[in-house]
Amino acid sequence: MKYDCLKEFKDEEFRRLTGVKRSTFEKMVDILKEAESAKKAFGGRPNRLSIEDQLLMALEYIREYRTYFHVASSYQISESACYRNIRWIEDVLIKHPDFALPGRKALLKSDMSYEVVLIDATETPIERPKKNQRYFYSGKKKNHTLKSQVIVNKASRKIICTAFSNGKRHDFRLFKESKVKIHPKTKVITDTGYQGLKKIHLNTNMPKKKTKKKPLSKEDKRNNKHQSSERVLNENVIGMLKRFKILAERYRNRRKRFCLRFNLI
Template sequence: MKLKAVEILDKEKFRRLTGIKRTTFNRMIEILREATQLKKKKGGRNTKLCIEDMLLMTLEYLKEYRTYFHISQSYGVSESTAYKAVRWIEDSLIKHPDFALPGRKELLKSDVKYEMVLVDATESPIERPKKKQKYFYSGKKKRHTLKSQLVVDKKSKKIICTAFSNGKRHDFRLFKESKTRVHPETSILTDTGYQGIQKIHAKSKLPKKKTKKNPLTKQDKKDNRQLASGRVLNENVIGVIKRFKIIADRYRNRRKRFTLRFNLIAGIYNFELLL
């Protein structure tokens, strides 16, 4: 896939192909050109592909999650060249403030920016590990997974911070171990997987869970539906991120790189909210 073949596409088809808007693509090119100049000052080698083609290659890898072999054949380079190009693009973009997440500290600032935040977790399947298989096995998904926690501002729809763990870990345990703390005046909206969060944060709202002895009343069901309608925003955000198949499909790469790629895609999502 070359730049000349992509330039003729309209806005909608360009986004369907790359997963991002054209304005986002242009901004990425500017950032990568600055990174290239710094690289040349340090005495780096010239690349076989231009910056535009390397960025397209990276976006194609994240969006479609094809193997390095198939991508390298499309661009006429070796697998190692494709791997190095994708890795350099990801490292260069994630370091730039435009694609960085606000972070956990934003949730505790004295000037309260967020009236309500949504907390939820999603799972991405991985290949069966050679070691510690039980550590990554998710009883919910019935397969080995990596768990990702997102904290989203309800008003702006922006992803504030993330946290990651193995698939076996419970959602609420991940929340506690990630040390995600929210300002006392900010409300938290979660699902039933966060039973006990009200002991940590008083202004927490979550659906009421039915039991055999205490079934839900009509009012309880009505309240649960109202909470679910507010919480659906978090599911929509997760759905947008999982348009990139590298997050939705079975992850084949080293698990250490998953966090960087998830945060980069989340940063791209935040950036495009402002466009």
């Protein structure tokens, strides 16, 4: 579908189709046009598609996660041209400061920009690797996966920073290896996958686990339910990310660009 066909769409329909708001789409177009004008200075063959169509094609790819062949057929270009266009758009947008995450250093600022943060990890299935299969095998998902850690600001529901590893890596181990340091006054809410975080960050809330000898009391169950209602916000953020099928379905591309695409989305 070409961009001219979407001009009559309502804003809600536009977002449902592309995964982004119309204002965000227009902002991305401005960034890409600026990058294209700089690229034209070096010469080269002009692109058959407009910037709007190229961006729409890239969003269509990560939103629906069809093959390059199917997407290229919709825009009547070659499969290799489709790949080059999508790769160029991803590289340009991820380098622009408007599409950069605050990063780990933002969590240590003394101005208390983040009073409460939520930490959780999600997994994306991948194709079975030819080498080091055990390294990527997740016992929880019973599949080969890539694990992504997301730290979210509770007030704004915006992602602060991310970290990535193989599916076999434990959630808390991924947190330690990501070298994330949080301001002592910032409250952290997480699940039981981060047992031991209280030793590193005292202001941490997580559900209490029951044992055979020590079952949970009514008060413990009440507290766990209250914490789950606060923690569900992080699950909602991850759910919004996985509306882009490239993160939800089996990832077929090279694993090197997975982090870039996750952060861009």
